[in-house]
Amino acid sequence: MNDVFLKACRGEAVPYTPVWIMRQAGRYLQQYQAVRRKVDFLTLCKTPELAAEVTIQPVDILGVDAAILFSDILIPVEAMGMELEFIDSRGPVLSPPVRDEDSLNRLSVPDPEEKTGFVMQTIRILRKELQDRVPLIGFSGAPFTTATYMIEGGTSKNFLNTKKMIFRSPELYAALMEKITRTITAYLKAQIEAGAQAVQLFDTWGGIFSPADFREYALPYVTGIISELRGWLESRNAGHVPVIYYVGETGGLLEEIRSCGADVYGIDWRINLDDAARRLGSDAVVQGNLDPAALFLPRHGIEGRVRDILGRASSARGHIFNLGHGVLPETPPENVIALVEMVHHLSGE
Amino acid sequence: MNDVFLKACRGEAVPYTPVWIMRQAGRYLQQYQAVRRKVDFLTLCKTPELAAEVTIQPVDILGVDAAILFSDILIPVEAMGMELEFIDSRGPVLSPPVRDEDSLNRLSVPDPEEKTGFVMQTIRILRKELQDRVPLIGFSGAPFTTATYMIEGGTSKNFLNTKKMIFRSPELYAALMEKITRTITAYLKAQIEAGAQAVQLFDTWGGIFSPADFREYALPYVTGIISELRGWLESRNAGHVPVIYYVGETGGLLEEIRSCGADVYGIDWRINLDDAARRLGSDAVVQGNLDPAALFLPRHGIEGRVRDILGRASSARGHIFNLGHGVLPETPPENVIALVEMVHHLSGE
Numbered sequence: 250m251n252d253v254f255l256k257a258c259r260g261e262a263v264p265y266t267p268v269w270i271m272r273q274a275g276r277y278l279q280q281y282q283a284v285r286r287k288v289d290f291l292t293l294c295k296t297p298e299l300a301a302e303v304t305i306q307p308v309d310i311l312g313v314d315a316a317i318l319f320s321d322i323l324i325p326v327e328a329m330g331m332e333l334e335f336i337d338s339r340g341p342v343l344s345p346p347v348r349d350e351d352s353l354n355r356l357s358v359p360d361p362e363e364k365t366g367f368v369m370q371t372i373r374i375l376r377k378e379l380q381d382r383v384p385l386i387g388f389s390g391a392p393f394t395t396a397t398y399m400i401e402g403g404t405s406k407n408f409l410n411t412k413k414m415i416f417r418s419p420e421l422y423a424a425l426m427e428k429i430t431r432t433i434t435a436y437l438k439a440q441i442e443a444g445a446q447a448v449q450l451f452d453t454w455g456g457i458f459s460p461a462d463f464r465e466y467a468l469p470y471v472t473g474i475i476s477e478l479r480g481w482l483e484s485r486n487a488g489h490v491p492v493i494y495y496v497g498e499t500g501g502l503l504e505e506i507r508s509c510g511a512d513v514y515g516i517d518w519r520i521n522l523d524d525a526a527r528r529l530g531s532d533a534v535v536q537g538n539l540d541p542a543a544l545f546l547p548r549h550g551i552e553g554r555v556r557d558i559l560g561r562a563s564s565a566r567g568h569i570f571n572l573g574h575g576v577l578p579e580t581p582p583e584n585v586i587a588l589v590e591m592v593h594h595l596s597g598e
Numbered sequence: 599m600n601d602v603f604l605k606a607c608r609g610e611a612v613p614y615t616p617v618w619i620m621r622q623a624g625r626y627l628q629q630y631q632a633v634r635r636k637v638d639f640l641t642l643c644k645t646p647e648l649a650a651e652v653t654i655q656p657v658d659i660l661g662v663d664a665a666i667l668f669s670d671i672l673i674p675v676e677a678m679g680m681e682l683e684f685i686d687s688r689g690p691v692l693s694p695p696v697r698d699e700d701s702l703n704r705l706s707v708p709d710p711e712e713k714t715g716f717v718m719q720t721i722r723i724l725r726k727e728l729q730d731r732v733p734l735i736g737f738s739g740a741p742f743t744t745a746t747y748m749i750e751g752g753t754s755k756n757f758l759n760t761k762k763m764i765f766r767s768p769e770l771y772a773a774l775m776e777k778i779t780r781t782i783t784a785y786l787k788a789q790i791e792a793g794a795q796a797v798q799l800f801d802t803w804g805g806i807f808s809p810a811d812f813r814e815y816a817l818p819y820v821t822g823i824i825s826e827l828r829g830w831l832e833s834r835n836a837g838h839v840p841v842i843y844y845v846g847e848t849g850g851l852l853e854e855i856r857s858c859g860a861d862v863y864g865i866d867w868r869i870n871l872d873d874a875a876r877r878l879g880s881d882a883v884v885q886g887n888l889d890p891a892a893l894f895l896p897r898h899g900i901e902g903r904v905r906d907i908l909g910r911a912s913s914a915r916g917h918i919f920n921l922g923h924g925v926l927p928e929t930p931p932e933n934v935i936a937l938v939e940m941v942h943h944l945s946g947e
Binding site for chain 2: 407408409412413416417456457458459460461462498499500501502518519520521524540541542543545546547550557573577579
């Protein structure tokens with residue numbers, strides 16, 4: 250089994266730097282587009298055989314060192330009782346937005362097998378089909394980022410409804426976050442039981458906070474989930490399942506983030522990895538952080554950036570190569586293939 | 599004359615911390631809305647008497663320590679030869695987008711008095727009407743942020759067209775930036791000649807870059823403008839006109855930014871000011887950095903944040919209080935008035 254990714258997560262010595270790509274199963278691959286022509290996005294997420302198929306595509310095509318479950322961070326939110334649609338021009342739409350006690354009370358903490366059994370089924374199929382070629386990463390949105398979609402009713406520019414709730418109705422916000430946190434914790438446990446060998450928490454919008462607000466309104470819920478997962482794994486003698494915590498626009502927040510107890514910190518491209526490693530502490534394992542747009546560079550330009558990132562990452566305890574955000578839809582697939590080869594080759598394979 | 603703002607820009611001792619608010623003339627004020635009911639946004643920018651009127655409103659209503667010219671960063675772009683419209687649901691639209699040599703060649707470096715004389719006229723009216731009550735700040739978009747609007751044709755999410763041009767046609771990008779930089783330099787000189795007593799360069803989108811790309815593709819043009827302005831002022835014995843450089847999402851970029859030679863660095867709310875001051879260097883004057891959404895807090899919540907920011911700013915050579923980004927449309931004006939009072943009161947007036 251290729252366990253280079255899991256070893257790197259644990260900070261152990263590895264023969265080369267493992268690499269996977271956020272959104273590696275996606276629109277930039279014609280093989281993915283072929284599947285999507287048959288079903289819409291939500292149906293794809295909810296059809297285990299198809300979700301497993303597109304999850305495996307980048308393992309075959311790119312040669313990455315990990316597979317990541319094909320799904321969406323809003324799947325558990327729909328299971329809580331919100332209506333979810335994906336509209337091409339607007340992105341995800343959740344209705345009705347959660348902005349008062351009534352709309353909060355209508356939401357439940359779902360049983361993950363009962364309400365999102367298709368996710369666990371996808372994971373079980375994947376473990377069988379991957380046959381230990383590479384480890385499988387499960388994932389969830391982190392509580393704060395999940396909450397922004399629920400409060401705004403979708404994506405947002407200023408996140409003003411979210412911040413208004415936090416600043417004017419902190420008890421309502423806390424009650425919502427408590428419900429989300431319980432949902433996500435159960436959801437991640439179910440993924441691990443089904444076979445996920447690592448999990449990533451996406452806090453894409455965590456960077457909209459000042460450091461103090463991030464520490465108060467986003468971080469404790471992440472810390473809570475990680476600590477609950479660790480205790481649960483220990484009580485079952487289930488071994489170590491690494492947790493990766495990714496925050497968008499981490500620049501000002503690294504000193505806060507390092508207390509959450511994650512095994513790996515996902516870093517966006519706006520900060521140099523050596524700077525990030527120094528601020529996180531020398532025992533941190535980092536994941537990242539090529540600008541997704543850099544995959545539009547000519548080949549030698551990409552190589553220069555890969556060398557730079559590998560060099561800077563050498564000051565961290567461990568490194569998993571990735572982009573700083575999801576791969577962009579128009580990205581030339583041959584450049585992604587070349588990127589994976591470069592990372593492997595230049596880091597020592 | 600209230601010269602506390604100008605003294606703080608120069609790092610001199612001040613009796614209290616001066617404060618102004620980005621977008622202080624704007625939709626959150628009913629007095630502004632009253633003017634806007636008569637004319638559309640672009641007409642307002644181009645009618646010196648009205649632009650002067652809304653510029654002065656926040657000086658009267660809020661008691662801020664500086665006025666800032668009411669205008670838009672795309673005004674000089676329209677003068678270069680692009681068509682500019684403001685569409686309510688989409689924001690600014692510039693056409694046709696600049697993506698090849700042809701569209702670049704159609705653009706000129708305009709004479710600022712000839713093509714944007716209404717801006718200089720607004721400044722001359724303002725200096726007369728302000729009667730030295732407070733200094734007047736002129737402004738422009740920084741070259742990179744200006745370029746993103748020209749290349750994307752408006753606002754953007756991923757700035758992919760911009761990055762594609764930079765990564766695939768660096769000569770085209772350099773030629774565009776050269777034209778923009780010459781335009782902005784002449785535009786700022788004209789503003790200073792008309793009476794602007796300080797100028798701010800807005801690089802709102804500078805934070806979309808990795809540190810190395812920011813250093814290569816955004817910063818040199820800013821450094822060039824500042825150095826050109828300094829030489830020009832010196833050759834005319836025109837005294838010192840402070841330059842403020844504001845970059846959105848500065849977190850990972852501060853070590854780069856500090857070389858540009860600005861008098862003051864505008865900092866967004868995503869990083870603590872003491873951290874920013876340390877990374878910029880102890881001789882830096884900082885401006886910022888309250889989260890605009892914090893103006894929706896109850897009064898005591900705002901006060902706590904003001905105290906925190908003033909405390910952190912004490913480690914910088916000087917401090918001008920401001921928000922970390924523009925004031926939001928729905929902000930309660932009474933909270934903005936209270937904010938200005940708090941800053942003055944708590945910092946020593």
